[in-house]
Amino acid sequence: MAFPERRTADILLTILFFAVVCAAVYSARRIILIFVLAVFFAYLIDPVVKFLQRHSLFFRNLRGPAVVEVYLAFVILIAGLGYAVAPGLARKTVKLVDEVPVLLDGLSTGDIAAELGGKYGWSDEQEFRLRAFLARHRVDIQGLVRGVDHYLSNAAQVLGWLLLIPVLAIFFLRDGRHIADVLIQMFFPRDRRPGIRAVANELHIMLTRYIRAQVLLCGLSFVFYAAALLLLRFPHAIALAVLGGLLEFIPAVGWLSTFAAITGVGIVSHSHWIWMAALLAIWRVVQDYFTSPRIMGRQLEIHPLAAIFAVFVGGEIGGIVGIYLAIPLMASMGVIWRLCSGPERDYQSAEPVQEAPSSLAETAAD
Numbered sequence: 001m002a003f004p005e006r007r008t009a010d011i012l013l014t015i016l017f018f019a020v021v022c023a024a025v026y027s028a029r030r031i032i033l034i035f036v037l038a039v040f041f042a043y044l045i046d047p048v049v050k051f052l053q054r055h056s057l058f059f060r061n062l063r064g065p066a067v068v069e070v071y072l073a074f075v076i077l078i079a080g081l082g083y084a085v086a087p088g089l090a091r092k093t094v095k096l097v098d099e100v101p102v103l104l105d106g107l108s109t110g111d112i113a114a115e116l117g118g119k120y121g122w123s124d125e126q127e128f129r130l131r132a133f134l135a136r137h138r139v140d141i142q143g144l145v146r147g148v149d150h151y152l153s154n155a156a157q158v159l160g161w162l163l164l165i166p167v168l169a170i171f172f173l174r175d176g177r178h179i180a181d182v183l184i185q186m187f188f189p190r191d192r193r194p195g196i197r198a199v200a201n202e203l204h205i206m207l208t209r210y211i212r213a214q215v216l217l218c219g220l221s222f223v224f225y226a227a228a229l230l231l232l233r234f235p236h237a238i239a240l241a242v243l244g245g246l247l248e249f250i251p252a253v254g255w256l257s258t259f260a261a262i263t264g265v266g267i268v269s270h271s272h273w274i275w276m277a278a279l280l281a282i283w284r285v286v287q288d289y290f291t292s293p294r295i296m297g298r299q300l301e302i303h304p305l306a307a308i309f310a311v312f313v314g315g316e317i318g319g320i321v322g323i324y325l326a327i328p329l330m331a332s333m334g335v336i337w338r339l340c341s342g343p344e345r346d347y348q349s350a351e352p353v354q355e356a357p358s359s360l361a362e363t364a365a366d
Contacts, residue, residue: 033321034161038168042176043211045070049173067173071166081239195339202335206300210328213299217292218248221283225262228279232272234265250324255284300331 025032052066059065112134117127172179180200188196222245229237240262247254259280266273288311293304302310307327314326 029321030161034164035168036325038165039172040207040211041165042169042172043207044215045074045169046173064174067170071170074166081242199336199339202339203332206331206335207328209299210296210331213295214249216295217287218245220291221245221248221287224283225258228276228283229262232266232276234262234271234276235269236265240265296327300327300334302327302331302334306330 048070049063049066052069053061053063056062056066056069059069112130114127114131117123117130122130184193184196184200222241225244226238226241229240234240240258243261244258247258250257259277262280263273263277265271266276289308293307296302296307297304300307307330310326310330311323314322314324314329316322318325
């Protein structure tokens with residue numbers, strides 16, 4: 001008998017191949033994440049593109065011009081908001097940057113207790129309790145200061161990556177169907193392609209529902225932020241609420257950025273930022289443990305407890321990226337499992353989908 005045996009060699013080569021693929025994916029995980037987020041962004045604006053494609057005055061039923069129109073409208077909207085909000089927000093930001101070191105130093109030394117006591121009329125006992133609390137947690141506060149410095153130093157790089165996402169989404173919006181069909185023809189034999197196209201169609205429906213759920217969660221956050229900020233008379237209330245709603249798409253970091261922006265504006269403008277911080281913390285608990293699991297579960301047919309479990313496991317394995325991708329990955333595995341374990345279907349004679357999806361997964365109509 002020859003050594004190594006042919007079957008053993010095939011198994012070892014297969015294991016080696018998958019190990020190399022996993023290592024390559026891990027090495028390029030940041031680039032892959034950018035492309036995944038670009039796909040999500042394409043799904044987000046795809047309904048607007050379809051609407052313009054059907055109702056455009058000049059380029060009806062042409063997808064490329066519809067994509068261009070959406071991006072032009074997006075740029076005009078951003079420019080208008082920037083013209084209306086940017087000057088005042090820039091002044092507040094400069095003032096905040098100047099006052100943040102003083103605030104953090106006051107937290108670490110406990111001197112902020114006297115300032116808050118004088119502002120809100122606290123007694124000497126209340127000031128002493130806050131000062132003692134800050135003294136006990138001085139090490140944690142100093143670690144927070146270092147974390148803020150690290151976050152600000154990486155903010156420019158993160159912003160650059162985020163600006164790349166809508167650029168890449170253009171290609172998925174315009175050529176997503178062709179890209180998906182080429183990938184299926186490249187990696188699957190002819191007899192399996194109808195089944196793979198059916199899986200792609202189901203994944204497309206799942207991702208559409210996921211983005212719809214995300215938009216609903218962002219809308220709820222916008223309503224809460226706007227109501228709370230207007231009630232506490234914060235400056236730039238609507239602009240901050242819009243920012244908080246948009247950042248709801250980004251797990252953990254998005255909420256922390258919203259929290260920092262709102263409390264920072266409150267500190268600079270001497271608003272009721274302590275009450276606002278408490279409201280933000282309560283809303284985060286409600287959003288993470290009540291609203292989000294139920295909305296995601298209803299849209300993706302996942303039990304709310306399973307959604308919470310997926311987020312915890314994703315955060316433990318992959319951090320912020322794991323939190324963001326946990327629920328769509330679980331829903332995708334559920335879709336693939338149902339299609340693979342279900343009864344055999346005659347894909348060759350199956351009727352095509354009436355409306356072909358226009359994103360990366362839109363191959364079912366071929």
